[in-house]
Amino acid sequence: MNKNLExxxxxxxxxxxxxxxGAVSKWINGTLIFAEEGHLKLTFKVLDTWLNPAKTFxxxxxxxxxxxxxxxxxxxxxxxxFYSTVNLTLDFLSFALAGDEITVEAKVVRKxxxxxxxxxxxxxxxxxxxxxxxxxxxxxxKVF
Numbered sequence: 001m002n003k004n005l006e007x008x009x010x011x012x013x014x015x016x017x018x019x020x021x022g023a024v025s026k027w028i029n030g031t032l033i034f035a036e037e038g039h040l041k042l043t044f045k046v047l048d049t050w051l052n053p054a055k056t057f058x059x060x061x062x063x064x065x066x067x068x069x070x071x072x073x074x075x076x077x078x079x080x081x082f083y084s085t086v087n088l089t090l091d092f093l094s095f096a097l098a099g100d101e102i103t104v105e106a107k108v109v110r111k112x113x114x115x116x117x118x119x120x121x122x123x124x125x126x127x128x129x130x131x132x133x134x135x136x137x138x139x140x141x142k143v144f
Contacts, residue, residue, distance in 0.1 A: 002078035004143075008035040016042070021075060024068050030104070038108035040073045046100045056095040057102075057129070063090055065104050066120040066132045073106035074116055074136055075143070082143050083116055083136035090132045096124050114138050 011019040017029040034041035050061040067088055074083045096102055106120040115135050122130040 002037060002076075004078045005035065005037050005076045008032065008040070008072070008076050011035070021072055022068075024064065025072070028065055028068060030065070030069075033103070034105075035076060037076055037078070038073060038111070039106070040069060040076060041103055041105045042069055042072075043101055043103050046096045046098055046102060048098045051098055056097060057100075059090070059092055062092070062122055062130050063088060063132075065102075066090065066106070066122060066130065067134070069104045070106045070118050070120050070132075070134055070136070073108060073118060077108065077111060077116075080143055082139045082141045084139045086115070086135045086137045088132060088134045090130055092130055094124070094127055094129045096122075096129055100124050102129065109133075 011032050012035055015029055015031055016025040030042035030044045032042050044065060046057050050058055052058040067085055103123045106118055109117040109119055115137055118134050120132040121128060
């Protein structure tokens with residue numbers, strides 16, 4: 001039985017502010033809407049404090065959201081060992097504005113013993129805003 005996935009599935013519809021897996025998850029305050037092993041989706045409302053000087057969704061915030069959701073997705077695999085981000089590549093394809101609802105999705109592409117490859121996406125409705133890829137490495141540290 002995968003207790004990590006069971007925990008996440010019990011959090012569907014709840015805010016990460018209350019049920020987050022770490023300080024960043026609580027701070028970004030998303031809502032988990034879908035959880036399968038190796039595949040998660042969360043929704044977020046773009047806040048004024050997440051904007052760049054052009055008043056669009058800041059790339060650094062996009063990276064923060066997608067990296068956090070990718071980490072939660074790796075957690076959904078039920079690993080007993082913590083995996084840490086090695087790299088994160090993002091392509092910014094469009095933008096969002098304050099008040100927009102966005103969906104952040106992550107899917108494991110390949111789970112190896114040492115490295116997990118994962119992809120992520122940010123959507124506004126069905127429009128793709130950001131696509132990302134990352135590798136996470138086995139840290140050797142126990143999951144909390």
